[in-house]
Amino acid sequence: MGVTRRSFLKASGLGYLALEAGSAVAWAGSTISTNDRIRVGVIGCRNKGYNVLREILRTGRAVCLGMCDVDDEVLQRRAAELKKDTGQSPKLYVDFRKMLENPEIDAVIVGSPDHWHCLHAVYAMEAGKDVYVEKPLANSIHECNLIAAAAARYGRVVQVGQQQRSGDVWNGLMDYLKSGALGGLRRVNCWANFAYGAGAPKVPDSAVPEGVDFRLWLGPAPDRTFNASRFHGNWRHFWDYGGGLMTDWGVHLLDMALWAKEVTHEPTKVTGFGMNLSGLDRARETYDTQSVLYQMDDFLIQWQQNGGIERGPYGKSYGVEYVCDKGTVVADREDWTLYVEGKEGETEQAYAFKRRSGRSDMELHANNFIDCVLSRDKPNCSVGLGRNVALYAHFGNLLARTASGSLEWNASRQQFLSNAAANSLIVPEYHRGWKLPVV
Structure with missing residues (x-):
C-alpha cells in the first residue's frame, strides 16, 4: 500500500x-x-x-x-x-x-x-x-x-x-488552454450571481441560543450583540467575520483565472467598485453588486458579482469565460464548452466537454x-496558492470599502501605494485578549 x-x-x-x-x-x-x-x-x-x-x-x-x-x-x-x-x-x-x-x-x-x-x-x-x-x-x-x-x-x-x-473538469480544461490550440489568452471573465449574496433578512437582536458559546464564537472580533442575521451562515456578509461573495466565490473562480497562466505573483494594479443596490432590507455590510478589473502582464481578469439573483452569462449563475484568439471557453464545475470563432459570414461552433470521473472535486x-x-x-x-488568490479577492473588497477606484500594491513592502485607508485594513485589530500569532 x-x-x-x-x-x-x-x-x-x-x-x-x-x-x-x-x-x-x-x-x-x-x-x-x-x-x-x-x-x-x-x-x-x-x-x-x-x-x-x-x-x-x-x-x-x-x-x-x-x-x-x-x-x-x-x-x-x-x-x-x-x-x-x-x-x-x-x-x-x-x-x-x-x-x-x-x-x-x-x-x-x-x-x-x-x-x-x-x-x-x-x-x-x-x-x-x-x-x-x-x-x-x-x-x-x-x-x-x-x-x-x-x-x-x-x-x-x-x-x-x-x-x-483537484477537479477533473478543471484539470482537463487547463491542459487544453495551455496546449496553445486557441492561441493567446487575452481575457478571463469570472462571475458569481447567488441569491444569498444579498444577505439575510433583517431581524431584531435576540438572546444567545442555549448551548452557544457566543463569546468564543466572536473570538478576536469586536464585541457585538447576538443577531441571527449575523450568525450561522450569515456571518460572511459582515467585515468582522467574512468578505461576502468576493471572498466566498471570488477565491474559487479567480483561482481558475490565475491558473490558466500559472500566475503566482501578487496583484499589482486593481480597479473597481462595489455597492449595495438591491434588497436594501437585508442585513449586510459586504456588497451585493461589485466589479473588479485586474491588470496582468499580458491579459486581463474581470470579476463581477450580483447578490440576490441567480442568472448570469451563458445561463450560468457562476462561471469562468476564457477569451482566446481562436475561440472562447466557458466553464463551471460540471463541464466546459468551447466556442470556436467562425470565419467571416460563418457562425461559431460549440463543443461541450464533460470530463467526469464520477468523483467529486x-x-x-x-x-x-x-x-x-x-x-x-x-x-x-x-x-502559497491559497494566500495569493485570497489577496486578489481582498483587494477587490478593499477597493469598494475605501471607495478608492484603483489600488497599486508594493509586494516587497506589503503595502498599497499612497492609500492610507486601504493600508489601515491590512492588519486586523484583535479583541478581548486574543493576539495575532507571532510566527
Whole structure:
C-alpha cells in the first residue's frame, strides 16, 4: 500500500499511539488497520468542516478523534451522524485549544468562520498538526501572510479548500488552454450571481441560543450583540467575520483565472467598485453588486458579482469565460464548452466537454490531502496558492470599502501605494485578549 501512516510517523519522529482495539469505521469499507490511518480533528462542524471530514473519512485512510464547535446543538447532531455512518465516537470539544492538546491528532480541518482561520490554523501547526483550511485562507491580508509563514516555519502540509484544483473538469480544461490550440489568452471573465449574496433578512437582536458559546464564537472580533442575521451562515456578509461573495466565490473562480497562466505573483494594479443596490432590507455590510478589473502582464481578469439573483452569462449563475484568439471557453464545475470563432459570414461552433470521473472535486481534494500528509508532498492547493488568490479577492473588497477606484500594491513592502485607508485594513485589530500569532 506504499507509505503508511505508521511508517510516515516513524520517519517524521512524531510517533503514534494505538486506538482502542475494535474501533469501527464503516465508510469506504477500508481494510487498512486503524493504526495506519491519519487521525484527524475538525473545528467547525455545522457545514463545510463536517463535509470535508466526511470526504476525508471516506478515503478509508483516516479516523476522527476530535470534533469541536461552539454550538452544542451542532456538535451533538454531527457527532450522532458520524456515529451512525462510521461507528466512530470522537471526543467532543467546545474550546479548540483543548482539542489541539491531544498529541494523537495528526491533522486538523479548519471549517470555522473566516475570522477564525488564522488562529485555528496557526495554533494547529504550532501543535504539530497538518491542516486542511477552508477558503478564503484568512479574513485579512496579514492573517494570510501569518498562515503561510507558519506553514514554512513548522514544515506542515496545508491544503486550502479550493477543491477545483483537484477537479477533473478543471484539470482537463487547463491542459487544453495551455496546449496553445486557441492561441493567446487575452481575457478571463469570472462571475458569481447567488441569491444569498444579498444577505439575510433583517431581524431584531435576540438572546444567545442555549448551548452557544457566543463569546468564543466572536473570538478576536469586536464585541457585538447576538443577531441571527449575523450568525450561522450569515456571518460572511459582515467585515468582522467574512468578505461576502468576493471572498466566498471570488477565491474559487479567480483561482481558475490565475491558473490558466500559472500566475503566482501578487496583484499589482486593481480597479473597481462595489455597492449595495438591491434588497436594501437585508442585513449586510459586504456588497451585493461589485466589479473588479485586474491588470496582468499580458491579459486581463474581470470579476463581477450580483447578490440576490441567480442568472448570469451563458445561463450560468457562476462561471469562468476564457477569451482566446481562436475561440472562447466557458466553464463551471460540471463541464466546459468551447466556442470556436467562425470565419467571416460563418457562425461559431460549440463543443461541450464533460470530463467526469464520477468523483467529486471535494472527494479528489480530500484524497490529495491525505496523500500529501503521508508523502509530505505539496498539495494541489498549497498555502502559497491559497494566500495569493485570497489577496486578489481582498483587494477587490478593499477597493469598494475605501471607495478608492484603483489600488497599486508594493509586494516587497506589503503595502498599497499612497492609500492610507486601504493600508489601515491590512492588519486586523484583535479583541478581548486574543493576539495575532507571532510566527
